[in-house]
Amino acid sequence: MDPTTRILVVEDDPTVRLNLSAYLEDDGYDVTTVGDSGEAIEAARTDTDLSVAIVDVRLPSGTGDDLIRTLHEIRPSLGFLIHTGSVRYELSEELRSIGMEPGDVLQKPQVDMTTISRAVARIIARKARGS
């Protein structure tokens, strides 16, 4: 695993945020965590090495969908995972058009977090193939 792979976690719930970053760090990733969209955009602008962003759908400052669109504009190479508590979330056409797939939506709670690890690895591999 490439130890320099950098992941951005956008999550407003501090416990979930902490747990995600701890788990991914243990997987060997370099994790940045932020609590809302503004911080996420800021992070994407400054951190040029980000590979994957894990985004919550309900955020204090807008929806995850909007955020992903913005982040994609700033950094088209960025891959995305959606981590949501709503079972009714469906991937919009727009997000599909930037290459997201239904498997990139993860339901909370993940009883087995290896699913998240596998999803991150899959996105990184997909991005590597694409570029």
Place this chain on the structure above:
Amino acid sequence: MQARTTRAIGEPVSKLNSSPEPTPALRKDSDAKRPDAIRPESREGLGRLIDHSSDEAFCFRFDPPIPTDLPVDEQIPLLYQSVLVDCNGAFARSRGAGSPHELIGKGFRDLLLGPPGWLDGVFREFIKLGYRFRGAMLAPDPDGTGRTIRANAFGEVRDGSLYQIWGSDQDITELQRVVEENSFRQRFQRFLTQLTDQLFEMPSDRVVEGVRDSLERLGDLIDVDTVRLSSLDGADIQAVIASPGPTLNRPLRRTTDAEDPGGSHLAVHIQRSGNAIGRITVSTARELEWPDERVDQLRLVGKLLIAALEKSDIERDIEKRRVFDRFALALSYRFQGTELADLPAAVMAELVSVAEFLDVDAIFITAPEDSEAAFTIPCAWAKPDRLKTASEWSRGRFDASGPGWNQLVQGETLSRGVDGTERGFLVAAGARSYLEVGLPQVPYLCSIGVANAELTATWPKTTEPVMRIIGQIIGWTMRRVRTEGALRESQARFRALLEQSGDAFFRISPTGRILEANVQASRSLGYTTEGLLSKSLADIDTADQDHRYRTELWPELEKGQFVTFEAEQRRRDGSTFPVEVRLGTLDTRERVQLLALVRDITDRRRLEQQIVRSQDAFEDIFNAMSDGVVIHPEDSLEILEVNDRMCELLGVAKEEVLHAHPTDFYANPTATTRNDVDQMLQLVHEQGPQILHAEIRTTRGSSASIEVRLQRVMLSGVARIMAVVRDVTEFRRMQETLIQTEKMMTVGGLAAGMAHEINNPLSGILQGVQNTLRRIAPGTPANQRVAEELGIDLDQMNTYLQQRGVVDFLSGIQEAGTRAAGIVSNMLQFSRPGGSNPVPSDLNTIVERALSLSAAQFDPQLKSDFRHVQVDREVDLTLPLVPCISTEIEQVMMNLLDNAAHAMIRQENSTDPPRITVRTARDGRWARIEVEDRGVGMDEETRRRAFEPFFTTKGVGEGTGLGLSVSYFIITNNHGGTISAESEIGRGTKFIIRLPLG
């Protein structure tokens, strides 16, 4: 018109006696076999008798005698050329003479009463019978009126020539009239009996034909040319009688002038309870006097025929309503579960069937240009062979403005001919008239219209309300499909269902404020929908029901029952009308509300009053009523009389019902049932009409819910108790479904919302545990590195954590969290949109798979495992494929099987082996699955709440209380089906699933 004479004057009417033997009194002396026996005194006595008889006796002589071998036609004129040789006093008097002597020697022609030649027919008969005649004939009178004469004549033949005629005439006009009237009365009676027998058993679509036929037979019977019956309801039936009947209305003045239209008419008004209901008119071209009794006879027949027409109208209405109810229900089911993408095709398909149902040439929907409807559905359909399909028809959008638009926006109805200035697409298509209904209360449509290729002056009465409802169903379906959220979906369906019911619907707050009302409610009360919502119960109810709610109704309502009572409502204009109110509670867990379905019973009242007031119409209406009617004596509930409908409800013959007690037919009578019902009688006497509810057995072994209205009535001056019985099974089911749906959607929505909120903290818990376990594990480089930095031995720490049970605690947290996640995921199914699409599947295979999966699952908490349960299968192998999501149906089946096993394990003292019966069958347009156990059963309270989330009778840890609610949502929400339970304490439970066949 040529005057029709029924029988030529001078024709023999009938042979009163077929014997051609001459009477002994006129027998010639020479013929007597025993001349010795006749003594001169007796001969003289007979002569005196003849002299003083009221019969006319005569003897004419021919000079010269007529040779009997002449051809008949030559003899006839000669028969008029005779001379009177003797007659009696009656004969003389009838010719205006004082004594016979004044007439002796006069010629036959001078003494003939009537025009020359009128006896030709009789003479012909006379010659044919060997110069004998005995029979009746119609004879003219000097004043021109007709008489019936019984004539007796005997010709004396000497040497092959007719020498003289002896004869007697008797005027039997009066006698004949009496005989004829009597025989007429008998025939009339037979006619009436046939009429009542045939007419009231006739299918409603053939009654008009039957009435016309009856009118023809009536006309035939009373010998008229035409009979016409018109009722105030608009029926107008005329019968022209082809064949002449027996002579009854004897002509009084003969009309010789064929040009004189003349004729006689008799019009009789038909009344019932003092109100005119119609008229019956008979006409004949002859001039005659009508016998007095004819008026009564016509009135009686007219009344019966109108009753028969009314009965058929009522039946037809009911039938039409039934057909439509089924149609509307099917329509809403068809739309249920339709996805947005499929909606245009579904609406299009249904528009075709709606047009067929309404029998119109075209149907269209208009929507304002800015509404989504204009872009999402095809808006019209026209019969290809009737109308041209203009391009606008399929383009999906019309110019919605134009003349009449404002009216439509107000919800009014336009019915007019196409005049070229509006609805361009109709002009283009070649339609001549259209009917369009505005639907402002429907969110996505503005109007629905139908059109015909021909000019339609009057649209059927039913067309408009049907379109209104169809439009509402389509409109609300669109809204349902467009609107996210199961709760709002259910409300649309709920409304659509209510709109169909035809009853006014109110949702009322505990303080009496009207929270919601359907269109029927605002229409019947004369308010706009908004106007009605600002009102309270006191504004529309004439009596203050407050006291009644608290004392009488509330205890029943609290038990979850619905109550029915009669009340009076006040319209906006102050007028009032009687209503029947069905009241139930809607417990949404947030607050208790009242649900009221209100039916206008003005018509029923009128019918009931007619029954009470008018004895003679009683029979007709009694059996014509669509409700069952039972007559009891005043002081007991012995059944004295029932109508046909009641026998039909019970499914038994009338004889089995008479003298029985109503509770003999109850489905589940208890020891006190009979007593309880008898006590109602006391209440009827003390407080007036009473309403009670009961379950009765029906023929097919199932039961029906009935509502009985007991009231005291006077029938023919005798006090009786009348029970009007209505089958409310369907209503009860509908109410139960409505309340259930509403409740489930509310609770389901709450649960789903809650579940979402729980997912975040649950994530924290589950992920935290996983991180903790990973970070205490030895062997991970990061863990090892940090431990080394701190000088801790990881292996040692793990030993400690295990010895102190910390690892077990963590596993406990993980297990509990996982279970909570499972519950939440179940709860989320309540609001889950249909994930996968239904695929035509074999239900029997699904059932079989669920059975084997259940059998394989060993539940250590069960004292006996599922493998010991006997499973009986009664499956319908011819069941067609059912569109469904097989994994979901499998889940429901396993759930039901699990519940059934549990219910039987708890039936501890049962000697029966545990047994589950699984059935599949086709049920009309549904596929039915039943799971029946012989377990402990459920009480009514449990049965009603069985599908509520978190409601469970299992012990803590045994069940989450979500199994049935998830099943409920799977069946109703995801499949558009129904699931219900029937149960009896100690006997077992049966769950019934119905899935639409597509």
